[in-house]
Amino acid sequence: MSSFLGNKPVHRVGFGAMQLAGPNSFGPPADPEAAKAVLRHAVAHGVDHIDTAQFYGPDVVNDLIREALHPYPESLRLATKVGAVRDEQGAWLPSGEPADLKRQVEENLRSLQVERLDLVNLRRFERDIPDGTEPPLADQLGALGELRDEGKIDMIGISNANADTVRAAIKMAGIVAVQNAYSILNRADDAILELCREHAIAFVPYFPLGSAFGSGGPKHLAADPRVSAVANKHGITPTQVALAWLLARYERMLLIPGTGSIAHLDENLAVGALTLDAEDLALLDAVEPIPLGA
Template identity: 80%
Template structure:
């Protein structure tokens, strides 16, 4: 089930998303940098072998924490980053996705993480959450990343926050191995993209895996749902653990990168891999009412 689940490599299906290690709003340093580094070391010591990061987390902060905590990196640890965005001086998120900017961001990630090659670089598009932004031509963006791949600075290329036709093009143009989109038991609008990934053996890495970070979705809604709570009680698990386990059961190349700044919460996330949902569980969880992202 786990064979070659990220391109031509194999990783544990539960990784670690490092975004939450930055300060509030993913801006500035955390209140306790030593705790953040302890979380990273604990993750790797307990089987995490892929970490998702980005230079714009902080900015710079999260990559620096990863390097300070883990460099020289253990053999087999894979670092994934994303490019295509920038931050303003108040922490706002901005596009920065022309080919030259993408290449510069890759170089910044190489420098801050102190590696010669990035295992995975995801191209972050703004077509879904900020349609008012102008996205440069996809072929030009992917072409810039493909050039860096040819130079040995990138191993694998992925696509993030993209519509179905963009994902199809990314697979066709550069052999994209990964899609990072919002998806959860509460937000299943990307079922068609998951089927596309299945046909092409492409990994799917959901962000907002517990539902919307805003509005009506999220952990509180999961805990209040009768179907999720019933399955959770059956397995002696939390509602959020069941939501994550549901994702693992949805597609064999679904990889999770839940993030946290708490070791206790990290252990809870890692324990999801031991939860085996049976057919009755999955049938009941299909009755969970979806909530569109942002509702």
Template identity: 75%
Template sequence: MTSDNTTAKANLGHAAVNRIGYGAMQLAGPGVFGPPADPENAKAVLRHAVASGVDHIDTAQIYGPDVVNDLIREALHPYPEGLVLATKVGGARDAQGGWLPAGEPDSLKAQVEENLRSLRVERLDLVNLRRFERDFPDAPAPALADQLGALVELRDEGKIDMIGISNARLETVREAIDLAGVVCVQNAYSILDRTDDDIVDLARERGVAFVPFFPLGSAFLAGGGPARIAADEHIGAVAAKHGVAPSQIALAWLLARYERMLLIPGTASIAHLDENLAVGAIELDAEDLARLDKVQP
């Protein structure tokens, strides 16, 4: 049972975007560190995404760092009307490519300025505040109100259009919606990791978008998310019924979970990009969803 949902849209704040976007993180070198081996291929992937209807691209200055935003600018500037570029602030990289918190309000403002310069825009469509409360739960961290206050100041100045929250706990998401009117939550979520079911429910209740990262489960964790999806008997059975790949069923499950679930699967391959975009034409029925409920997280 399928229908052509490739151009189905949902609201990301006040912007209506196609529900399948593109995450640009994988355009950097291995480990999201350094430049890609083939920059021209990376730019070709970006151009193909936009030509195929993608109007929501997720990026960050720390991808590389200082690599992916440059590729986006070189490939797509001047940007087509209606393209939403979402970036994130709150993190930094060390010399070995490790991920570090950088969430002090003044640092957040400086990171916004870096994104403005590298993307060559006067206003960022969406800035996600990346929290590290799950990575370093016992470490001191800037107050959420101070962090959001800095971003709201920039929103008032016209340098940011919309604000989101990333990698946050339930109570943080609730507070961010109340304090700053955040329009989206960007957390890890997949058919293999439903830890944030309660945050998806809150997003539905408050009318904000949910943008899952690691939509196929994290390849960095034990068991490897994509490999586990490919081996799962329940996902495999539904995939065989629809004549598609197991990874496509895992993405389609996310679309079925919430009408404002927006996907940003990443790839450095045009063929894989087309496979991801084709997920919009898969419609899971009640029997499929019941079968997929049996997948063990």
């Protein structure tokens, strides 16, 4: 099952590398060789789109990707994010001044050992700190656009953004992807999904199984009778149902589920071959969403 990231064909189920670091994506993994084995298995089984960031770890996940996969297959697309840093306790902090963004792009280039990044997502903090002051979007996208002109970035996307920001980024920078929280349990960004559809750009949901905190996630999915009914009908897991529902929403929906387990990775990759029928989708559309983080 294929789609497009910008004008680049990719399989619709990719891999999110965030979980390869330590807990809360902070520090090194307990078993770096196992993490690298997951990456190699992913690429060997068709993954051609890996999502990463220098601030995963920080300075951990990109190194694992390079050590496991470099030199990279020609078809492999590496997507990263800029606009954040981690403090000594692992908190996520804004770092979005134009000079910061350029420095972070250079760090990603060095750690991944590439001359050009396929996709760089600008990580915004407007949803985390609604009353905070971020650098002007035009300045941020201008800095990334300069690097695109220099050949250091191929494509630009945006992450954790409101609809007005997405609209502006489409106009200012011709972004090719939006990476926001979205799942069968959290459909608050339906309007942004429609905006992506209108402009034929990729929608790449994080937290694709619901919030990573509180009552969301696999346990909540398994407890929902509608999800369980569809899972039992097809002989699949509730997690696979939730991912298949996402793929059915939009032809340019690209999934980047993450895991440190090869068995779980195979389960995620199998979703690309699943097809939910109209009856399934009607039942799943009635699943009651829960607030992110509830």
